[in-house]
Amino acid sequence: MYERILVATDGSELSDLAVNSAIDLALLTNAELVAVRVVHHYPTGYFEGSLLLTQMEVKRMQSEADAEAQRVVDAVKAKAEARGVRSTLAVVMKSELVAEAIIEAARVHKSELIVMASHGRRGLKRLLMGSETLHVLTHSHTPVLVLR
Template identity: 55%
Template sequence: MYKRILVATDGSSLSKKAVANAIQLASSCGAELVAMKVVPRYPQTYFEGSIPLSAAEIGRIEKQWADAATENLVAVQKSATAKGVACKTVTVKSDVVSDAIIATAKKQKVDLVVMASHGRKGIKRLLLGSETQQVLTHCHTPVLVLR
């Protein structure tokens, strides 16, 4: 059925449930799992009255985010390996999570994208946006959304 499954994680408890389901699905299908984490770039805009950070400080913050992503993906890989699922990890640096997920799905040639949704509605969705909705709308690969 599925040969390659992409699971997007942000390390949240809801995301961990999606990862567990993706591992279980990959195990039952004999599929390879591609676990991904999107790391933002540090914003370079400066607001009046703010203190701009040095390039070294920005580099330290971005490295901290990348290290946390690696730690998160290593945990996913260990869980997958324990269930007998081959797992590849990918960290993508992007300011737009949905675009990074769609691009990674295409680049990795996956058959399915698995991701979690917080299920926000109304004003919260308007203010916080919905990365899941963007992936559902623009991805040419089937998407499994878990809550």
């Protein structure tokens, strides 16, 4: 049914649900799994003027974010391999456009399904902040499984 499944994760409890479901699907269909985490190029607030940081602090924060993202996808890979998924790839992407990066990763890795969690925001906060999941769902040509 599926040859390759992409799971987008941010390491949160909610995205763990998506990871577990993606692993189950990969096992069920003998598919490969691609775990993706998208990190921003710059620390939150850096260009909004809310943080005054030196270049060294920015680089340190970026390195920490990159290392944490790699840790998250490596943990997904280890979990999938321990459960018997035949092949797992751990991918960290840098982009300010999270949803677009997920869509691009699915295209590049020839994934036939994207699995991701809903964001959990409700009401005004959702309206103001938008939804990466909704963007992927409405703009991807790859089918998307959203878990709540």
